[in-house]
Amino acid sequence: MKESIFKTYGGIFEKGLLEEITNTAKIIAFKEGDALINIGQYIKSMPLLIDGVIKIMREDFDAGELLLYFLEKGDTCSMTLSCCIGEKKSEIKAIAETDGLVAMLPIQKMEEWLSRYHSWRSFVFQSYNNRFQELLNTIDSIAFMKMDERLYSYLLEKSKLSNSKTIEKTHQEIANELNSSRVVISRLLKVLEKEGKILLSRNSIQLLN
Structure with a gap:
């Protein structure tokens, strides 16, 4: 030690x-x-x-x-x-x-x-x-930031901390940390996926940019 x-x-x-x-x-x-x-x-x-x-x-x-x-x-x-x-x-x-x-x-x-x-x-x-x-x-x-901006910033920070493009978090866990609801987070993650910024999988999120 x-x-x-x-x-x-x-x-x-x-x-x-x-x-x-x-x-x-x-x-x-x-x-x-x-x-x-x-x-x-x-x-x-x-x-x-x-x-x-x-x-x-x-x-x-x-x-x-x-x-x-x-x-x-x-x-x-x-x-x-x-x-x-x-x-x-x-x-x-x-x-x-x-x-x-x-x-x-x-x-x-x-x-x-x-x-x-x-x-x-x-x-x-x-x-x-x-x-x-x-x-x-x-x-x-x-x-000053909209929730979608906060969410994406959060994902970038998590990726930096883990040195990985894959974030292993459930939508509920993310919602808890951002003081939001699972429904809102799930909806915004879908938007980010449509924008080509992330790829959603079961209990994990992959950053594409």
Whole structure:
């Protein structure tokens, strides 16, 4: 496991910090679909994603779910950082999009390293900036993009994350992540297929462009 941390974060953190991370982190393997963080849960450790993809979702019991952003290898979650520092309950949930590995760091170490390691401070601040920009992109897409544009943008992002032209998702799963209905998503996917942008199969979608 130590080698995987050095491989993922070796170009980001200095050796001393990497050694401390490997000595204090709890390495957790997860499977696709696993719930890693739930709404209302107290966050007592900070995640460093070693491998895999995690989706961060916002949930409302009346309005359903909304995909906020994805975390990839080498990322952390700014909302989790805020909950750790403020000792607040989580307002998001994190679901494994793929199999992967995550290093969970104690809150005490997270705060201690801010004053001791420049690379850690830079990483934390850059993570806040990256997640904030992704949240702005999500807000912009809801406010200014039509649902068909949001859907196609979503498919492109999924293809990029998986490095594959085939997206293995049901229409209902896509509807949940875009806070829409299965009927609307199915109709729009048919439109995209007629436009020659995708090819629909059972529980999968192939991008053609």
